[in-house]
Amino acid sequence: MAVADFQTVIGLEVHAQLLTRTKIFCGCSTAFGGEPNTHVCPVCLGLPGVLPSLNRRVVEMAVRTGLALGCAVRPKSVWARKNYFYPDLPKGYQISQYELPICEGGEVPLTLDGVERTVRLVRIHMEEDAGKNVHDVSADGSSGVDLNRAGVPLLEIVSQPDLRSADEAVEYLKSLRAIVMALGVNDGNMQEGSLRCDANVSVMRRGASEYGTRCEIKNMNSFRFLRQAIEYEVRRQVELVESGGRVEQETRLFDPDRGETRSMRSKEEAHDYRYFPEPDLPPVIVEPALVERLRAELPELPRARAARYQSALGLSAYDAGNLVADAAVAGFFDAALAAYGEGAEAAKKVANWLTGEVARLANETGEAAASWKLTPQKLAAVLRLVDAGTIGGPGAKQVVEEVFRTGAEPEAVVKAKGLAQVSDAGALEAAVDKILAANPAEVEKHRSGKKDLTGFFVGQVMKETKGKANPAVVNALLRKKLGA
Amino acid sequence: MTAPTQDLVRLGLREAGDAVGARRVSSRALVDAALARIEATDAKVGAFLAVTPERARAAADAADARAAAGARRSPIDGVPLALKDIFLTKGVPTTAGSRILEGYLPPYDATVVERLEAAGAVVVGKLNMDEFAMGSSNENSAYKPCHNPWDLSRTPGGSSGGSAAAVAARQVPGALGTDTGGSIREPAAFCGVVGVKPTYGRVSRYGVIAFASSLDQVGPLARSVGDAAVLLRTVAGHDPRDMTSSTRPVDDYLATLEGGAKGLRVGVPREWLEGGGVDPGVAGAVRSALDAYERLGARLVEISLPHSKYGIGAYYLIAPAEASSNLARYDGVRFGLRAKDARGLKEMYSESRERGFGPEPKRRIMLGTYALSAGYYDAYYLRAQKVRTLIRRDFDAAFERCDVIAGPVTPSVAFRLGERTDDPLKMYLADIFTITCNLAALPGLSVPCGLEAGSGLPVGLQLLGRPFDEATLFRAARALERELPALPAPPGV
Ligand SMILES: [Zn+2]
Secondary structure (H helix, E strand, O other): OOHHHEEEEEEEEEEEEOOOOEOOOOOOEOOOOOOOOOOOOHHHHOOOOOOOOOOHHHHHHHHHHHHHOOOEEOOEEOEEEEEOOOOOOOOOEEEEEOOOOOEEOOEEEEEEOOEEEEEEEEEEEEEEOOOEEEOOOOOOOOOEEEOOOOOOEEEEEEEOOOEOOHHHHHHHHHHHHHHHHHOOOOOOOOOOOOEEEEEEEEEEEOOOOOOOOOEEEEEEOOHHHHHHHHHHHHHHHHHHHHOOOOOOOEEEEEEOOOOEEEEEEEOOOOOOOOOEEOOOOOOEEOOHHHHHHHHHOOOOOHHHHHHHHHHHHOOOHHHHHHHHOOHHHHHHHHHHHHHHOOHHHHHHHHHHHHHHHHHHHHHHHOOOHHHOOOOHHHHHHHHHHHHOOOOOHHHHHHHHHHHHHHOOOHHHHHHHOOOOOEOOHHHHHHHHHHHHHHOHHHHHHHHOOOOOOHHHHHHHHHHHOOOOEOHHHHHHHHHHHHOO | OOOOHHHHOOOOHHHHHHHHHOOOOOHHHHHHHHHHHHHHHHHHHOOEEEEOHHHHHHHHHHHHHHHHOOOOOOOOOOOEEEEEOOEOEOOEOOOOOOHHHOOOOOOOOOHHHHHHHHOOOEEEEEEOOOHHHOOOOOOOOOOOOOOEOOEOOEOOOOOOHHHHHHHHOOOOOEEEEEEOOOOOHHHHHHHOOEEEEOOOOOEOOOOEOOOOOOOOEEEEEEOOHHHHHHHHHHHEOOOOOOOOOOOOOOOOHHHHOOOOOOOOEEEEEHHHHOOOOOOHHHHHHHHHHHHHHHHOOOEEEEEOOHHHHHHHHHHHHHHHHHHHHHHHHOOOOOOOOOOOOOOOHHHHHHHHHHHHOOHHHHHHHHHHHHHHOOOOOHHHHHHHHHHHHHHHHHHHHHOOOOOEEEEEOOOOOOOEOOOOOOOHHHHHHHHOOOHHHHHOOOOEEEEEEEEOOOOOOEEEEEEEEOOOOHHHHHHHHHHHHHHOOOOOOOOOO
8 A cells, every 4th residue: 555655635623612601502501511401491402482692702712712823803703504403403403603704714833843834724613512412321222312512612613624644633733722722712621522623534646736535534532533533544545546446525433442434424415504694693793892802812822832931941842842732731830930930940840840740640630730739839849849958859759749639738748758858968878888788799890990880879778768868968978988 | 340241351451451550450350351251252263272260360369469559560460461372481381383382381481471471461371373373364273273253254364363363352452473474464454453563673582482583573462552552562672582682772652652643754655556466445445544644644655665576485485494494493302292103313303293293384394495405595595685685675765755654464354264275375475565574674563444345354554664663653553543433343253
């Protein structure tokens, strides 16, 4: 198979749930979870006689996103009905935007293999989410419908087919995710589906001037699945073309268990959505004053923030990129740095903790930065304890972990766990002597100058003292005793 | 406090309200009289789909307690009323005249129902109508036909047929209906009562079962212009739950009601009376109403509405298109009729809708789905919207030369039941004069202007006004009402 002979062409449609407290057309809560059908009212249940009443926060978030991405914001945009039957769609139509969306154009920046580029956007529009079908809810195998999510506001962000590889698609989604999180319009939680995407994938022979027939792939709720789905789909399409077949335009579903895409409906079975302007809602008017206010309120965006971390704080591109991928983490970094100190060295230390041990713990517990029990002040306190020699590296790690899990005060953890470093040379001398006595061969090797074994001896002493020995003091003792 | 039933049911809305306020009559007596009248006449008329005596009597007693305590909520506190069965009433069956909602108990009240109750009005029941308000004769009711109190072999008009018939038959002094293409004005004309289709956006549509959202509007029916004005003022005004409702303040219609017609410029559309296929008896009554206006010091101005003739065509694309979407929620999943024996989802959908919808909603769903389909949208729906703009411009131009527009409501008086049921196209033509008002979002009113010479059946005069100028319509209609002899009681009941 010769995937290399083909050019992959990808466009993404990203659905981002907006972080409003209430739904787009009623006052129900947007909170995730909850017993089925508890966050519902006549409006989002689509009962007879109800009418939508627009949550203006949705418009503001859409405009904010559009401005951050350099879109043109329409002063007057129009709601449309997208008609189709499905049990999770209570009204038999979705209120969306069609011909006149709120934002058009714009671009998303991304960096791949150190190269910066932009991906053009077609549009951004507002719409309501559907509910969720839940299968096998009872013994007879019948299905239920949970409408808690019905009416949760979404932005649909549609890219041009500018992406050329699965890697690029993943980077695009990462960049977009970091931006919407920085804007405070989306929580970036792909697992819960608050950020999800469909991919339009096609392949064309290198040098060809026309795109191949595209397939739309649905149901990818992680970066890994997006990559898998695209890679699988590209292989499938190339194999098909190579073997003399033809790609049929269709909608395909990604199956994460098998890592495959499979046909969901063909072009012939595609819905005719019969869009028409929504008569129950007046057009959305966005006054220039609102645009200017929202523009003035735009926060620093991830790319600018990463650049500042590199130029002003001397962080590596890698660390800077990691920090800004989640605005809450970047905010934590800023606050911790402010509480701790100034300069490149301080920044490097804070960044190391955040992208290392703290990231590991966050990953393990799945906790979002906003709800960490470890505060920036507490992380700064741990760093100061290290600087003061009160605790060493291994001790600090334990303190951070304990504070992360329980929110305890770092000093209290040091005390409770007896992690204070031993710096008293008299107290450490016995341990050093014991280790030297127990390893005569190594002492000999070291003394003869064959090999510098200082590191080995320090390690042994640390082990002996359960990590509490101050390494600097141990080093000094060793120098004295080994005469090196 | 013991006036005989036949006297109490003759009282108009304001008269009844005043009597309760003066403690000459109790609300309970009014409500009992209305219930007795319904009991005595509705087997013949068929205006009600549901009567709610216990609730009504409890509400009446509460109104009487307020009157006794000097704490009346409004001048119509304690007055019995009825609602077209298209208004959602919490815990009271609401069907929209359709089998698909048989037995449906809404969990909330429509905004207008809340407003009526806040004013203390007592709802005695729900009124017959064409299924989902689709029809001009009430014959599309899935439950039973409704009869015209003037001649029980004739239709009361539609789709608010039950509303007009109940008011004409003295079952209630006032009712609410909805008007999408003439559904208040046509039955009001056929039954000899006053009916008002307010400006689009004047009254909240929240809790009103939707037929065609850009055309539907709630309005009152009553036996006098002033009563209709009071009822409209009670329910009109902005509602945050209906974003298409206007924030303009509601005028005090009664303050200008008796202002007369002197100096009023009455526009008469050339297209409506000449060669418009209007029956001579109807044309004669309309002519004499126009003559009366001249006698009252109004000036008749000939105007032209050249695009009116495209009104029916545009309407029967836009209304079905919106209906096809509005009726999608009746899918058997969450409420209403479900084909429980169906196998699989698709069969459940199609069987529920097959059994639940009558022929007219099905016809319009088909029409509307077609008009919105890929490849046809531009030719049908979009073009119809353009016609709508042209019709609105016709009116804008006309209203530079006149204050109200006057003409017939319908080409004929009430036709016989069954006469047009086999010919939907002929049925649709009953709306020819009323439809443009909805397309242009204007206020319109039907006021009785006499009886047709041969049949002795009522004829309505239609008055159209500028957007949100209902006050002028009421004033003009009241001037005519005062000038012309009052209609006799309908002989059918
Ligand atoms: Zn809700």
